[in-house]
Amino acid sequence: xxxxxxxxxxxxxxxxxxxxxxxxxxxxxxxxxxxxxxxxxxxxxxxxxxxxxxxxxxxxxxxxxxxxxxxxxxxxxxxxxxxxxxxxxxxxxxxxxxxxxxxxxxxxxxxxxxxxxxxxxxxxxxxxxxxxxxxxxxxxxxxxxxxxxxx
Amino acid sequence: xxxxxxxxxxxxxxxxxxxxxxxxxxxxxxxxxxxxxxxxxxxxxxxxxxxxxxxxxxxxxxxxxxxxx
Numbered sequence: 662x663x664x665x666x667x668x669x670x671x672x673x674x675x676x677x678x679x680x681x682x683x684x685x686x687x688x689x690x691x692x693x694x695x696x697x698x699x700x701x702x703x704x705x706x707x708x709x710x711x712x713x714x715x716x717x718x719x720x721x722x723x724x725x726x727x728x729x730x731x732x733x734x735x736x737x738x739x740x741x742x743x744x745x746x747x748x749x750x751x752x753x754x755x756x757x758x759x760x761x762x763x764x765x766x767x768x769x770x771x772x773x774x775x776x777x778x779x780x781x782x783x784x785x786x787x788x789x790x791x792x793x794x795x796x797x798x799x800x801x802x803x804x805x806x807x808x809x810x811x812x
Numbered sequence: 813x814x815x816x817x818x819x820x821x822x823x824x825x826x827x828x829x830x831x832x833x834x835x836x837x838x839x840x841x842x843x844x845x846x847x848x849x850x851x852x853x854x855x856x857x858x859x860x861x862x863x864x865x866x867x868x869x870x871x872x873x874x875x876x877x878x879x880x881x
Contacts, residue, residue, distance in 0.1 A: 686879045706881050713875035720871055721848045724856055724864050731850040738846045738872020745875040758879040765847075 669782040670698035670753075677757070677775040683768055685743075687757040689779065690715060697753065714747045714756035735769055748772040750780060846872055 670689045678684055678700055688699040688707050694715035699707035721736045735748040739761070746768050747756045755772045845859045846868040858865035 688879070701879065701881075703881065706878060709878035710875060713871060713878045717868065717871040717875055720868055721846070724848050724858070724868075725850065731852040731854065733848060734851050735849045736846065736868075736872075737849075738869065738875065740844050740869070740873050740876060742873075743876055743880075745872050745879070747875075756875065756879075758876050769849075 669779055669786065673775045673779040673782070674698050674700055674755075676778060677755070677771055680774075681757075681768065681771040683759045683763045684757045684771070685759060686710070687755060687772075687775075688714065689753055689755050689775070691752070692718075692749065692754060710756060710758075711754075714745070714754060717745070718747050718749060718754060735772070737765055737769075744768075746772055748776060750776045753779065844869055 674687055674689055677687055686700050688701065688711045689697045690711035691697060692715065694708075694712040696704075696707050696711045699710070701707040701710065717736055717738060718733065722733050725731070725733070733749075735746070737747075738745045741761060743761050744759045744763050744765075745756065746759070746765075747754055748769060749755070753776060755775050757768065757772060759768060843859055844865075845857055846865060848856045848858065848868075850856075856864075858868060860866060860869055
């Protein structure tokens with residue numbers, strides 16, 4: 662069985678929008694802004710959103726550029742029209758938009774939960790894939806041994 | 813009569829002070845900003861008018877506009 666990170670990501674985003682009523686739209690992407698999953702129907706909009714979120718993170722990274730400084734983990738940009746939130750882990754970033762004056766802590770908590778869920782699902786699938794591959798290798802070896810014994 | 817005027821003046825002053833506090837608080841809450849959070853739990857708040865704020869706010873607005881189409 663092959664792991665399917667895109668399905669995991671879509672599920673993680675679906676769970677995110679289900680638990681957080683404040684979030685209007687969200688996207689999961691790689692650190693370079695490549696879209697992994699999105700709640701937006703338009704792929705072009707999802708791509709633009711993910712790229713803009715990645716760019717915001719990269720630009721925010723420069724705020725504290727001294728060597729040895731703590732890494733940036735999340736950003737909130739608040740305008741009069743609404744807020745954009747971006748959180749990241751080692752592999753992905755998740756970005757979401759809300760109406761003006763959201764409950765900041767709650768939105769960040771939900772975004773981090775989404776990232777954790779995705780990480781756990783990917784780890785579980787990877788472990789399962791490794792287990793299956795090991796079992797296949799063992800079976801193949803046993804078959805080869807049996808064949809060599811019989812011949 | 814004098815006492816009544818003094819009370820009236822005091823009430824008017826208090827109402828004015830309350831209105832000023834309300835307007836200032838509301839404008840502070842609604843001010844555009846970018847909050848940047850770091851791994852150690854620290855946060856830097858950048859408001860429009862600061863160099864970093866003016867650099868990051870357009871990117872935040874662009875992300876917002878992209879998500880809303």
